[in-house]
Amino acid sequence: MRVPDALLRHRITVEPYAGEAAYGPQYRHTIPNVRALVDEAHRMVRAADGRQVTATATVIAGPTLDCPPGSRITLPDGRTTTAITVTRHTAPGLPVPACTEVVCE
Numbered sequence: 001m002r003v004p005d006a007l008l009r010h011r012i013t014v015e016p017y018a019g020e021a022a023y024g025p026q027y028r029h030t031i032p033n034v035r036a037l038v039d040e041a042h043r044m045v046r047a048a049d050g051r052q053v054t055a056t057a058t059v060i061a062g063p064t065l066d067c068p069p070g071s072r073i074t075l076p077d078g079r080t081t082t083a084i085t086v087t088r089h090t091a092p093g094l095p096v097p098a099c100t101e102v103v104c105e
Contacts, residue, residue, distance in 0.1 A: 002063050003097040008035035010076045012059060017070030017083070027072055036061040038075055045103050047084050055103045057081060063088060063098035073104055081105050 012034050015027040037060040045055045048069055057075060067073070071083040081104040090098045
């Protein structure tokens with residue numbers, strides 16, 4: 001079971017992070033018009049490297065979203081941000097929807 005599309009009221013654009021190159025971060029193909037639910041609340045989170053950063057948005061999307069940490073995300077208001085952490089929520093066998101949660105800088 002996946003998160004119902006009726007709950008994913010926003011549209012975002014995702015550029016999946018591909019790694020570092022000589023001139024900075026590299027991104028794979030752009031994924032436009034991704035259905036998501038965006039919560040633009042500020043909170044403190046711990047990044048994968050252990051540093052504490054302020055998150056400015058949390059995005060909930062379908063369970064198959066291709067968005068590794070470091071990906072560039074364009075929010076519905078046009079602001080571009082970077083994925084700090086990505087969590088896939090699943091509960092096989094339970095009536096709970098599967099989704100991907102992305103916390104953004």
